[in-house]
Amino acid sequence: MVLIQVALDVVELDRALVIAKEAVAGGADWVEAGTPLIKSEGMNAVRKLKEAFPDKTILADMKTMDAGAIEVEMAAKSGAGVVAVLGRADDIVISESLLAAKKYGVQLMVDLISIDDPAARAEELVRLGVDLINIHVGIDRQMTGKSPLEVLAKLGSSCGAKIAVAGGLKPDTAKEAVLMGADIVIVGSYITNSDHVENAARAVRTAVDGVAAGSKTGTVGKKTQEEEIFEIFNRVSSSNISDAMHRKGAMSGVSTLFPGRKIVGRAVTVRTFGGDWAKPVEAIDMCGKGDVIVIYNGDRNIAMWGGLATKTAVNKKIAGLVVDGAVRDMDEMKKYDLPVFAANVVPNAGDPKGLGEINCEIKCGGQLVNPGDFIVADDSGIVVVPKEKAYEIARRSEEVWNKEKRILDEIERGQSMSSVLELLKWEKQK
Numbered sequence: 001m002v003l004i005q006v007a008l009d010v011v012e013l014d015r016a017l018v019i020a021k022e023a024v025a026g027g028a029d030w031v032e033a034g035t036p037l038i039k040s041e042g043m044n045a046v047r048k049l050k051e052a053f054p055d056k057t058i059l060a061d062m063k064t065m066d067a068g069a070i071e072v073e074m075a076a077k078s079g080a081g082v083v084a085v086l087g088r089a090d091d092i093v094i095s096e097s098l099l100a101a102k103k104y105g106v107q108l109m110v111d112l113i114s115i116d117d118p119a120a121r122a123e124e125l126v127r128l129g130v131d132l133i134n135i136h137v138g139i140d141r142q143m144t145g146k147s148p149l150e151v152l153a154k155l156g157s158s159c160g161a162k163i164a165v166a167g168g169l170k171p172d173t174a175k176e177a178v179l180m181g182a183d184i185v186i187v188g189s190y191i192t193n194s195d196h197v198e199n200a201a202r203a204v205r206t207a208v209d210g211v212a213a214g215s216k217t218g219t220v221g222k223k224t225q226e227e228e229i230f231e232i233f234n235r236v237s238s239s240n241i242s243d244a245m246h247r248k249g250a251m252s253g254v255s256t257l258f259p260g261r262k263i264v265g266r267a268v269t270v271r272t273f274g275g276d277w278a279k280p281v282e283a284i285d286m287c288g289k290g291d292v293i294v295i296y297n298g299d300r301n302i303a304m305w306g307g308l309a310t311k312t313a314v315n316k317k318i319a320g321l322v323v324d325g326a327v328r329d330m331d332e333m334k335k336y337d338l339p340v341f342a343a344n345v346v347p348n349a350g351d352p353k354g355l356g357e358i359n360c361e362i363k364c365g366g367q368l369v370n371p372g373d374f375i376v377a378d379d380s381g382i383v384v385v386p387k388e389k390a391y392e393i394a395r396r397s398e399e400v401w402n403k404e405k406r407i408l409d410e411i412e413r414g415q416s417m418s419s420v421l422e423l424l425k426w427e428k429q430k
């Protein structure tokens with residue numbers, strides 16, 4: 001039977017115990033004290049998990065790089081049945097860890113996270129006596145689109161050890177991993193950030209067991225990164241994205257004119273001056289469906305956009321308009337289905353002189369915007385996501401969104417925000 005290991009990558013022990021209970025109820029076999037939990041709570045996390053689940057295998061994800069014997073001993077004596085060390089550690093560390101594992105009657109899992117040639121390292125590890133290897137793509141690399149299935153595919157049919165797979169797995173990709181030979185699927189955030197942990201664990205269990213029962217399975221429908229970016233940005237908020245960008249990227253002094261309307265799209269940039277509306281209007285013709293016109297006007301007291309331009313933009317199915325400047329004809333714009341974000345609304349407009357340019361780097365709301373950058377704008381504000389980082393930021397903002405959903409769930413269950421987040425414990429030490 002394929003095993004499901006729930007990875008408790010949370011820092012609060014109380015939350016970890018609650019999540020573990022629900023995950024086990026949903027079908028998880030092994031319970032992992034994740035590295036963040038171990039760093040936060042030490043071996044107490046392993047002890048408490050073993051106390052709570054005496055019949056379950058507890059894995060301590062130590063990510064050991066040195067002093068393997070001591071770390072394996074520590075985890076084993078605390079109740080771990082499996083201890084995870086890093087495959088990047090020296091062979092002597094692996095050998096010492098294996099000796100300690102045998103001495104204390106526990107299994108050793110060796111994690112191939114960030115290994116350049118996983119197939120070659122797996123062979124070396126098997127020669128050292130390792131019999132459980134984790135094909136793992138870490139959280140940060142996942143944000144750049146890397147998948148453990150790609151690594152698993154390179155490993156070939158068998159490397160002579162049992163194979164665990166970890167790294168952003170969900171029911172469909174867990175199923176793929178089993179189809180590709182995985183013996184253990186390790187699932188963290190899909191389960192731990194779910195607002196219904198038991199159901200999430202059960203979805204993985206059903207997917208995995210379905211393969212064992214020979215259920216038909218197609219390959220995972222691979223969305224393009226662009227499709228994933230749009231799907232995520234349409235779901236998360238500008239606040240989530242700002243958090244994912246460590247509070248970078250948010251415009252100032254520009255806000256929505258029509259509350260409740262959201263923009264997600266790629267920027268067509270325009271630089272113009274003092275209300276000159278020639279380039280802004282010409283830019284409409286250069287937009288594709290779903291693009292966002294982003295304008296720097298340099299003067300917030302003379303309009304360079306109004307009702308006629310808005311109607312033209314709607315005809316072109318443009319996603320929205322963001323203006324570091326003024327617009328006018330609110331009465332007309334209200335009739336059209338175009339989200340508009342601006343710095344000011346005035347009745348006076350400039351002339352079509354043709355100064356400025358289209359699709360150059362501009363500053364809008366204090367933020368640099370380049371053609372093709374992603375713009376996400378909602379009632380909380382406007383964030384600019386550089387096109388070259390868009391996939392990573394989308395995935396990170398999805399993580400933020402998932403975590404907030406989980407915290408909200410606990411607040412809805414009656415806990416206070418400060419207790420859920422253990423604020424007093426994590427305040428900067430005085």
Ligand SMILES: O=C([C@H](O)CO)[C@H](O)[C@H](O)COP(=O)(O)O
Pocket residue numbers: 007008009034035036061137138139166167168169186187188189190
């Ligand atoms: O080991 C892990 C990661 O390095 C954080 O410690 C995770 O447990 C592992 O990646 C599984 O978690 P997800 O990737 O969130 O499924």
